[in-house]
Amino acid sequence: MNRPTDIATVLLLGVTAAACDSPGPAAPTLNRPLFAAATITAITATGPLTIADSGSTSLSGGTLHVRDLVLEGPVSGDITGTITTVANVEVVQATGNGTASGTFTISGAAGAWTGHFHGRFDAGVFSGRLVARGTGAYAGQILRGNLAQTGPTTNVVRLTGTILNPGG
Numbered sequence: 001m002n003r004p005t006d007i008a009t010v011l012l013l014g015v016t017a018a019a020c021d022s023p024g025p026a027a028p029t030l031n032r033p034l035f036a037a038a039t040i041t042a043i044t045a046t047g048p049l050t051i052a053d054s055g056s057t058s059l060s061g062g063t064l065h066v067r068d069l070v071l072e073g074p075v076s077g078d079i080t081g082t083i084t085t086v087a088n089v090e091v092v093q094a095t096g097n098g099t100a101s102g103t104f105t106i107s108g109a110a111g112a113w114t115g116h117f118h119g120r121f122d123a124g125v126f127s128g129r130l131v132a133r134g135t136g137a138y139a140g141q142i143l144r145g146n147l148a149q150t151g152p153t154t155n156v157v158r159l160t161g162t163i164l165n166p167g168g
Contacts, residue, residue, distance in 0.1 A: 036167045038164065038165060038166045038167070039164075039165045040162050040163070040164050040165075041078075041162060041163045041165070042160075042161075042162055043077070043078035043079060043143075043145070043159070043160070043161055043162065043163055044077050044078055044158070044159065044160050044161075045075050045076065045077030045078055045079040045080075045158075045159045046075070046076060046077055046150075046156055046157065046158050046159070047073045047074060047075040047076070047083050047156065047157055047159075048073045048074070048154075048155050048156045048157075049071040049072065049073045049083070049085070049155050049156075049157060050071065050072060050073055050155065051069070051070070051071060052070040052071065052072045052084070053068070053069070053070035054066075054069060055067050055068035055069040055070065056068060059093075062092055062093050062094055063090055063091065063092050063093070063098070064089070064090070064091045064092075064093055064098075065089070065090055066087070066088065066089040066090075066091075067088050068086055068087075068088070069085075069086070069087045069088070069089060069102075070084065070085065070086055070087075071083075071084070071085045071087065072084050072085075073155075075106055077159075079106060079108070079113070079143075079159070080108055081106050081107050081108030081109070081112070082106070082107050082108075083104055083105070083106045083107075084104065084105050084107075085102055085103070085104040085117070086102050086103050086104075087100050087101065087102035087117075088100065088101055088102055089121075091121055091124075095123065096121055096122075096123045096124030096125075097120070097121055097122060097123065098120065098121045099118070099119070099120050099121070100117075100118070100119055100120070100121065100126060100128065101116070101117065101118040101119070102116065102117060103115070103116050103117075104116070104117060104130070104132070106132070110136055110137035110138070111134055111135050111136025111137040111138040111139065112134070112135045112136060112138070113132040113133070113134055113135075113138065113143050114132055114133060114135065115130055115131050115132025115133060115143065116130065116131065116132075117129065117130035117147060119147060123152065124152050125149050125151070125152050126147070126148070126149040126157070127146070127147060127148045127149065128146070128147045129144075129145070129146055129147065130143070130144070130145055130146075130147055130159070130161070131143065131144050132144075134163075138163075140165070140166060140167060141163055141164060141165045141166075142163070142164040142166075143161060143162075143163050144161050144162055144164070145159050145160055145161020145162065146159070146160050146161060147159055148160075
């Protein structure tokens with residue numbers, strides 16, 4: 001028997017056993033929630049839109065094509081500020097049916113919402129969906145909603161949707 005090897009083995013086992021019995025690190029003490037609960041807020045807003053730039057238009061096969069149409073106007077309701085949209089539109093002249101999509105920004109005193117929208121025209125009346133991300137005081141928040149033109153002869157659009165605030 002090799003006595004130095006046996007002693008070394010016993011010492012190694014003893015040190016290992018002692019290390020396993022020592023207390024682990026203490027858990028951190030929290031004085032506030034680690035994660036804030038997300039909140040979802042229902043909103044409505046309206047905005048009369050006017051043409052700021054008619055963009056470029058062309059007509060082919062009875063379909064009107066509009067590129068870079070800029071619409072602007074005030075927004076009131078649960079969201080306030082000024083909206084600017086840049087849209088691309090395809091509408092069949094005979095029926096008033098078609099599609100539209102583009103980008104928009106709603107700028108207010110505390111921040112802005114920047115996003116995109118898409119939708120369709122049925123007999124000349126627009127309806128669609130939008131999604132936007134907040135900046136400034138709205139940073140980190142997400143706006144999602146439905147858009148609907150309030151009537152066939154009006155330029156007013158109504159937004160109904162939600163704002164998701166992941167940080168509560």
